[in-house]
Amino acid sequence: MIVFHNGALDEFPLLHDTDGNVLNASDGGIISVDGWYHWYGLALRPLPFGKNGSGGQVSDTGVVMYRSRDLSTWEYEGVILRAGSSNDTFLRPPLRFERPKLLFNKMTGRYVLWCHFVKSPGDHGFTDGAAEALSASCDRVNGNYRVERIFRPIDRNGYVRDCTLFENSDDAAYFIYDRHVSEAFNSVLKPFERCLHIVRLTDDYLDETSSYARIDACDAREAPCMFKREGKYYLITSGLTGWEYNEALYYMSDSPLNGWKRMGNPCVGEGCKTTFNSQPTQVVSIKRRLYLLSERHNTRNFVECSHILLPLEFDADGRITIQYKENVII
Numbered sequence: 001m002i003v004f005h006n007g008a009l010d011e012f013p014l015l016h017d018t019d020g021n022v023l024n025a026s027d028g029g030i031i032s033v034d035g036w037y038h039w040y041g042l043a044l045r046p047l048p049f050g051k052n053g054s055g056g057q058v059s060d061t062g063v064v065m066y067r068s069r070d071l072s073t074w075e076y077e078g079v080i081l082r083a084g085s086s087n088d089t090f091l092r093p094p095l096r097f098e099r100p101k102l103l104f105n106k107m108t109g110r111y112v113l114w115c116h117f118v119k120s121p122g123d124h125g126f127t128d129g130a131a132e133a134l135s136a137s138c139d140r141v142n143g144n145y146r147v148e149r150i151f152r153p154i155d156r157n158g159y160v161r162d163c164t165l166f167e168n169s170d171d172a173a174y175f176i177y178d179r180h181v182s183e184a185f186n187s188v189l190k191p192f193e194r195c196l197h198i199v200r201l202t203d204d205y206l207d208e209t210s211s212y213a214r215i216d217a218c219d220a221r222e223a224p225c226m227f228k229r230e231g232k233y234y235l236i237t238s239g240l241t242g243w244e245y246n247e248a249l250y251y252m253s254d255s256p257l258n259g260w261k262r263m264g265n266p267c268v269g270e271g272c273k274t275t276f277n278s279q280p281t282q283v284v285s286i287k288r289r290l291y292l293l294s295e296r297h298n299t300r301n302f303v304e305c306s307h308i309l310l311p312l313e314f315d316a317d318g319r320i321t322i323q324y325k326e327n328v329i330i
């Protein structure tokens, strides 16, 4: 039996690795391989919140990984996607490899990582290179990932914001992202537009194909978490309030590329208007049950962000309910 401790709604219960350091893996996820849970995310730096990305919400290190057999003892495995040196044109730290997600590609036998790449100095600027998708790959889950592409899917006009990956049961994979078309690019159409888009990936999962859709129902949403259950596709999302918590909203569809419907807030009970003081990170399958992994951003010290893990309950029509529990028994 595993007990995952979420703590009270206003707590930041920290996990530590076997060296005694805080598990510092922001906005990533958990991937299971050969009986190990590997938890990965962006290692944030220990500085207080500052202006222009100069604070602790950026990384000098990159994406790191920890492993565990029981979700409570975590061993540090090292950096899997490294920020470059200070004279590296593209990967110069401080940067953000935001919301990294991993998949295994059965055809190539390689692990694939995608994230939202926020170039040095780690702000969310509108300059070229500052709001891109990044794909990387490695022959081992915990090895040193090689950067494959840094680009904007669909076209250059859509800045990449929050993102995730989804692998379908037919082995097709998708990159889902908050596509931000700014006033400068879109003055003829709408003054400003943010909408989740879903892009089918090539068979090796390293690049985009020309097959994509604008998910019309998901206007101005971020922190997407996509999964499939009993033939239905789901997206759990947050609103756009930066590090401030807000109400989650989920969507359902019969197909990844069309027919998405707004379903409402899946959270119920105390704390449901603020996603229990957290922002969704990933829906993880553990021992054949689905859980929402959601991050408590600690803007006083980003190294001490913590995560909550809550089971998803489904009714006969597939509607989701999420209730807060201080301790979750897995």
Ligand code: GAL
Residues within 6 Å of the ligand: 027, 098, 099, 162, 222, 223, 240, 241, 242, 243, 279
């Ligand atoms: C959040 C978003 C994070 C990060 C942050 C910066 O809303 O989900 O990924 O971009 O804003 O303000």
